[in-house]
Every structure is written in C-alpha cells, then in structure tokens.
Amino acid sequence: MGIHYNIAFTGFGSIARRHFQNIRACLAERGDSCSVDLYHSDSPRPLPPDTAPFIARELPFSAPIPDDAHYDVVFVTNPTSMHLDTLRKFSGHTAVFFVEKPVFDQTSIDKSIFSELRDTTCYVACPLRYHPVLAYVREHVPLQQVISARAICSSYLPDWRPGQDYRQCYSAHRDMGGGVGIDLIHEWDYLVHLFGLPQECHSIQTKLSGLEIDSDDLAIYIARTATTSIEVHLDYFGRHAMRTLDLLLPDDSLHCDLLEGTIDYQREGRKIHLDAQRNNFQLHELEHFLDIIQHHTNNDSTLEHAFNVLRIAKGEY
Numbered sequence: 001m002g003i004h005y006n007i008a009f010t011g012f013g014s015i016a017r018r019h020f021q022n023i024r025a026c027l028a029e030r031g032d033s034c035s036v037d038l039y040h041s042d043s044p045r046p047l048p049p050d051t052a053p054f055i056a057r058e059l060p061f062s063a064p065i066p067d068d069a070h071y072d073v074v075f076v077t078n079p080t081s082m083h084l085d086t087l088r089k090f091s092g093h094t095a096v097f098f099v100e101k102p103v104f105d106q107t108s109i110d111k112s113i114f115s116e117l118r119d120t121t122c123y124v125a126c127p128l129r130y131h132p133v134l135a136y137v138r139e140h141v142p143l144q145q146v147i148s149a150r151a152i153c154s155s156y157l158p159d160w161r162p163g164q165d166y167r168q169c170y171s172a173h174r175d176m177g178g179g180v181g182i183d184l185i186h187e188w189d190y191l192v193h194l195f196g197l198p199q200e201c202h203s204i205q206t207k208l209s210g211l212e213i214d215s216d217d218l219a220i221y222i223a224r225t226a227t228t229s230i231e232v233h234l235d236y237f238g239r240h241a242m243r244t245l246d247l248l249l250p251d252d253s254l255h256c257d258l259l260e261g262t263i264d265y266q267r268e269g270r271k272i273h274l275d276a277q278r279n280n281f282q283l284h285e286l287e288h289f290l291d292i293i294q295h296h297t298n299n300d301s302t303l304e305h306a307f308n309v310l311r312i313a314k315g316e317y
Contacts, residue, residue: 006034008073011082100125103124129285149246152233
C-alpha cells in the first residue's frame with residue numbers, strides 16, 4: 001500500500017503550480033498519493049479548473065494555521081521576502097520544507113532560524129543541478145582540471161511571464177526580493193555544486209537598462225577557488241536569451257548551452273545533444289527530494305548551504 005502525504009503550499013504562482021502538478025505525478029509514479037491545502041493571499045485568484053478538484057482546503061495565509069493541520073511537506077512558494085516568516089509560521093506543523101529559491105531575500109536575517117529548524121528537513125530548490133547538460137559535466141568532465149569557468153544568463157524580463165506586466169512582478173522590486181543577482185541564483189548554485197565554495201569573490205550589481213524596475217538588472221562576478229577562476233554575467237535586458245557555461249581545460253574548451261541542451265568540445269570538434277526540456281529536470285529534482293525525505297539519500301541543499309550561496313549572489317561572501 002502506498003504512502004499518503006498531507007501537503008501544504010504557501011502561495012500558488014506559476015512555479016508553485018508546476019511543483020503541484022509535478023509532485024502529484026511523482027507520487028503517482030511511486031504508487032503514492034497526496035492531499036493538498038493551499039494557503040494564499042486574502043484575495044486569491046480563482047483556481048484553474050484542472051487544479052481546483054485536487055485542493056482539499058483553501059486557507060488565507062494571514063489566518064492562524066488550524067490546530068489539526070500537520071503536514072508531511074510544506075512547499076514554501078510565496079514571495080522570497082516572506083520565506084523566513086513562513087518557515088517560522090509552519091515550523092510546528094511539519095518536519096519537512098521544500099523552499100523555493102532563493103532561500104531568503106537578504107542575509108541580514110535572524111540566524112537563530114538555523115538552530116530552530118535543526119531537526120527539520122529543509123530542502124532549498126536548485127533544479128539546474130538536474131539539467132542534463134550540467135549532470136553530464138559533473139559526471140564526465142574532470143572538474144579539478146578546469147582552469148576557468150564562465151557562466152552567462154541573459155534574458156529580457158518583460159518576456160519572462162507572458163500576460164503579466166513585468167513591472168508588477170516580484171523580480172522588478174527590491175523590497176519583494178527581486179534583483180537579477182538573487183533571481184538568477186541558479187548559476188551560483190550549480191557553480192558551487194560543481195566547484196565548491198569560492199575562496200574569493202567580487203561583484204558589480206546595479207541598474208543600467210531602461211526597464212521600469214527598482215531592482216538591479218545586472219550582476220557581474222569574478223571569483224576563484226584554489227584551482228579555478230569563475231566569471232558570471234547575469235542580466236534582465238538581453239533581447240536574445242542565452243544560458244551558457246564555458247569550461248577551459250588544458251586540452252580542450254567546452255561550450256555548454258543549457259537552452260539548446262548541447263555540449264560542444266571545441267578543439268575535438270564533437271558535439272553532444274541532450275534533452276533539455278525544463279519539466280524533465282524539475283521532475284528529477286522532486287524525485288531527489290522524495291528520496292531525501294524517505295531517507296534514501298542525504299539533503300544536499302540545506303538552509304545553511306543555500307544561505308552561503310545567497311551570500312555569494314548578494315556580493316557579501
């Protein structure tokens with residue numbers, strides 16, 4: 001007989017809806033099931049017809065959590081600026097959190113949260129680790145031999161969320177946790193996953209474009225480990241979307257394109273093509289998360305680890 005999970009979501013934006021569909025699919029594949037309570041704003045939008053039948057209860061986030069509410073997993077998928085309060089609000093009602101990235105919107109938090117949740121499993125989302133291009137790099141490239149790594153993520157913020165005014169989304173507002181450095185924290189997460197925490201890191205983070213936002217739209221970093229230099233460029237204003245990683249080794253240079261799903265060995269003249277559909281690697285992450293909470297593997301994206309990555313992304317490491 002399968003496991004039944006009581007799950008809560010805090011907020012139900014686009015990424016939460018993706019997690020909702022994917023966790024149901026992952027559990028069904030394992031022969032398990034779930035019921036879902038949804039905590040969201042006091043003025044919620046109507047749920048889509050394909051979602052409403054699978055929500056057990058809709059509850060206002062501002063109200064107290066019902067005394068009888070205990071959850072096997074709480075998905076923290078509300079704005080980043082609310083994550084810390086959400087963890088504290090639900091800490092007595094669950095032993096497992098899945099926290100959408102970035103973990104917090106700032107580093108000047110009350111750090112007692114780490115000791116408060118020491119006995120709670122807190123996994124912070126990092127789906128690009130499961131991208132097939134980066135999985136290939138981790139498995140097949142001798143990372144200790146990489147002399148230099150250069151990562152770029154450039155795209156146009158108004159194109160991110162079709163049908164929504166980009167000026168109203170959290171990315172546009174510093175006080176809601178927006179800013180390209182932490183919005184695109186994926187890059188630093190996977191670079192740390194590949195090369196470890198840097199020994200030294202410097203950054204420039206500012207607003208340069210004509211976008212009508214008050215958050216930073218450019219973040220540039222240069223860092224080093226004991227063996228590897230790392231350069232990162234992130235922006236909200238690139239009109240041709242790109243997400244690439246270049247690796248310079250003694251015998252070859254690799255150009256990795258995460259959008260195209262390719263690894264190009266430039267000296268050797270060999271190109272590898274992989275399936276880079278977004279939902280596939282996000283499903284893979286949820287499978288990994290389920291393995292963590294079922295004690296089949298260790299938690300490799302804890303609150304403390306994600307906080308260190310946030311420090312790098314904020315230029316405070």
